[in-house]
Amino acid sequence: MIIGICGGSGSGKTSVLSGLKEYYKEFNPTVVSMDNYYLPIEQQQKDENGEINFDLPSSLDREKLFDDVKKLLRGESVEFVEYTFNHKETEIRTVLEPSELIIIEGLFLMYYTEIFDLIDFSVFMDVCQKVQLERRIERDLVARGYSKQEILYQWNHHVLPCYERYVEPYKSLADLIVINERPIKEVIRDVIESVDKHPCMKKLRVLV
Numbered sequence: 001m002i003i004g005i006c007g008g009s010g011s012g013k014t015s016v017l018s019g020l021k022e023y024y025k026e027f028n029p030t031v032v033s034m035d036n037y038y039l040p041i042e043q044q045q046k047d048e049n050g051e052i053n054f055d056l057p058s059s060l061d062r063e064k065l066f067d068d069v070k071k072l073l074r075g076e077s078v079e080f081v082e083y084t085f086n087h088k089e090t091e092i093r094t095v096l097e098p099s100e101l102i103i104i105e106g107l108f109l110m111y112y113t114e115i116f117d118l119i120d121f122s123v124f125m126d127v128c129q130k131v132q133l134e135r136r137i138e139r140d141l142v143a144r145g146y147s148k149q150e151i152l153y154q155w156n157h158h159v160l161p162c163y164e165r166y167v168e169p170y171k172s173l174a175d176l177i178v179i180n181e182r183p184i185k186e187v188i189r190d191v192i193e194s195v196d197k198h199p200c201m202k203k204l205r206v207l208v
Contacts (some may be wrong), residue, residue, distance in 0.1 A: 002069075002102045002118055006109035006170075007125030008163045009055075010135030012180040012187065017105045019188030020195070027101040027204060030072055034106025036082050036094070037065045047157060055154075055162035057108050066114050070180060072098045073118070102202055107163075110170035120200045121192055124174035127181055129160070160162035 005013045020116040025106040037060045038044075046051045053059065070147055075098045082092040087110065110116050110124075133155055146154075170173055171177060176194045180187050195201055 001100065001120050001198070001204055004071075004106060004109045004116065004119035004122040005103065005105040005125065005169065006106070006107070006122065006174065007183075008127075008132055009159050010132035010165055011125035012141070012184065013105050013125050015184050016123065016178070016188055016191055017103055019184070020103055020191065023188075023192050024101055028099050029101040029103050030096050030099040031073070032064045032065075032069060032096065032102065032104045034060060034104070034108060035178045036080055037061045049157075051097075051153065051157070052157045053162070055107070055158040055166075057111055057166055060106075060108065060111055062108075065112070068096070069102070069104065069115065070120060072096065072102055074098075090173075091158050096117065107167055110173055116173070121195055122174045122176070123194075124171045124177045125180050126171065126177060128181070131181065167187060174188065 005017055005020075007013050017031065017033075021031060036052065039059060039061050041052065042100045044054065045056055047053050064080070069081070071078050077095055077097050079093065081094045082094050104115065106118070107118070108115075109122065116122070136155065136159070137148060137151050141148065176191065177190060178187055
């Protein structure tokens, strides 16, 4: 079974992913994060001010992502270098092993039609823009080493325009739309309840 988690920056994709991974740990799920498929800096597009726009669908190695997911479905392991954004001195090489349960998380889960066609159950995480921005500032200041000025520039010039063009229009295609404005434990519980009802999950339960 393949579960897909989509939504804008700061919508709670990673938190739900962690909750699903823990709840379904008996299947030893394989987690595929689109964040690890960013192309090198020199291949990224720049905006009119010469700033790199990481929120375009072209910012990811779409072909490798698709190839890796197909390999996992064939029972093959895949290897990649984890993308570390501003921490360029760090290189972590990771190997993903195949599993009966694959969870894919990322902005362009639905925009990349070849990936979306492989998904058995899709979740769209939705939250108000104020909360999204607060979460992004908190994350990027610490984890990605950006200044608040850089974060706000990206938000206004890249994040919101690209979300409105490449992410939000596909929301209605999701099997489950989650408004993430409640305690995260409640959100994860509701997602799990929906996943458990899916025929593919019922089949997995029988096999284990």
